[in-house]
Amino acid sequence: MHTSMNVFGLSIRSVLRKRAKTILFLLIIFITSLFIFAGWACKSASIQTQNESKQAIGASFRLEINEANRSQRVAELSKQIGRGTNGSAEGYHQKQLESGDWMTWTDNSFDTLLMDDIKKIAEADGIESYNVTTANTVVNPVNFERIEDKDVDQSYDQKGVSLRGNLSMEMDFDVQKGNIEVNEGRMITPEDVDVCVISRELADLNGLKVGDVLEFNNWKERETSKVYQAEVVGVYDSINKIMPIMYGDSYRSENIIFTDLSFPEKPEGNEGSPLYQYATFVVENVDEYETVKKRIQAVDIGWERYDFLDNTGMSDTMTENFGELEKMSSLILILVCVSGVIIICLVSLFWLKSRVHEIGIYISLGRTKCGIIMQMLLEGILVGCAAFLLAAAVSPIVSQGVVGSLVDDQIRRQEEQEQMEAGMVAHSLLEDDQAKVVGVSVEISGNVILLSGISVLGIIIIAIAGSCIFIMIQKPKEILSRMS
């Protein structure tokens, strides 16, 4: 059986035998494809960064004591007790010393976050989990040695270790920030009672291991105060030193011991009167952050007592900056697509004009214009496939470069913005480290390849079909007269 030449056969022969044309066309589509890849990779990378930022920074709220309100309460209670009168009220105490000076102080009940209030907030719709952290409480180590700097005068130090209680240790901000990792034993859970997790340094110094029992008592009454025991359930390694809240070895990173929530108050001599310093609430769905925030603010508690940190300033800044990155990648895609269509259309038009002779022959042989345009499209798609595969092979490097430079630019802008806002936006302990973006990883995923492929295919089809308009609008006789 004899067969005539079909469209595919003609297209493949044209592509393979008109090499100069094919190579030039291949180069143009190759470069266009590279930018398309970069655009989609950038779009994908920026979205990923934005989500991570939200999860790390914005998807939680924190409750603290409001310092202004604290001062106001002190003033009100002092007035209530009366000037020149010894007395106590609601955790506030004032007493005249023998020297005639007045001493005022507050106990844990005055300074603590109220557990009832914390629980009310935690019950709000959209809150996934919550954690409560006690203030760092210095206690005396009874049956073990603490880490000390021998070159430092310890006479002004309490000569103790710091206890930090958590409802759920995995939600402690130093764990969340990655400053510490529990590589031996386990973390403390809400169900635990009288347990602790100690530093690797402390364990090594005292030969401690999981299962050992540590003893603590009040550092002010080392000899007489009641001794409390906590079982070691884990040993943590410091990735980054925990920032001490005060000067002295009692607060140094290695001497910080994590405990269950109710333990620190016991050796301090305040059993039953905890000092909760922070409460953290994790939002279940990042996208409902603002809605959850409004729900929490509607909870009926004495809000004047608290600072409610929602990280809004920082998360908005991050979203804005990386939203800009997404906009830029969209702009790149639009520019590349439009310029790709124009360039390929012009090149294709130039070639079609040089192929009038060939087109005239096809018409004289009875081929339809649609059939001829189909051949031109098929030729473009064949070259496009080869160019796209080549571009796909080198796109990870190019995309990383393009996205990297865009991200650098965004980070620079972010830093400039932060400098401008210095002192104007409230920052929490969580913000500083996690807000920094040191780079971005670009992955040419299947989705990126698919989107890039569709884009390149679309560009080729639109450009070549556009350039073929001149075939459609001319009469066969006009084409044949031009070919002669």
Place this chain on the structure above:
Amino acid sequence: MLEIKDVMYYYKSQKDKVILNHISYCFEPGKMYAVLGTSGSGKTTLLSLLAGLDVPVEGEIRMDGANILQKGLNRHRKENISLVFQNYNLIDYLTPVENVKLGGKEDAMGLLRSMGLDETQSRRNVMQLSGGQQQRVAIARALASNAPVLLADEPTGNLDEDTANEIISIFSELAHEKNKCVIMVTHSKELAQKADVVLTLRKGTVAAVEKIALDGAG
């Protein structure tokens, strides 16, 4: 068979300049026609209309009694018409075999062999052949479709005398042995004399129809 009926043609931009002025004629199978005329006499326009590359302003072109517009011009060109041009019009990136296959499903190699091209010549790039060989390829391609009408526009214009005579002989054979209707546009009176019928166009009209005895045409 192929009939032009009261056909008038002028360019829409130059309505006062009539190219073909109400001409009628019926071309029959088994004959070779030569269309003679000076430049601008309407020879090529007539060929374009017969080939379905253009449509008359007035009148109609009929194939086997039906207006060619009814079936569509593309179909008319594909099924009824084979075209041979002065400059051969071969696709430059294809071999002779592939060029012939463009014409239709007939045995391309066999057709080329019948035109005097051997296997080697048929497999090399078409641009590497001589003018005469290229024209033979063009004729083979025209025959591949097995269309009943072969239209040739100055088919020997670029060929030397001997080769031109060979090509005309092939046309004659096609008309008389394969019962094709061969219509050849030429300005050479000498070549025209080898046709069965010579139509002379002048100022858009058929000025003369000269019938030549078949014995002398062979």
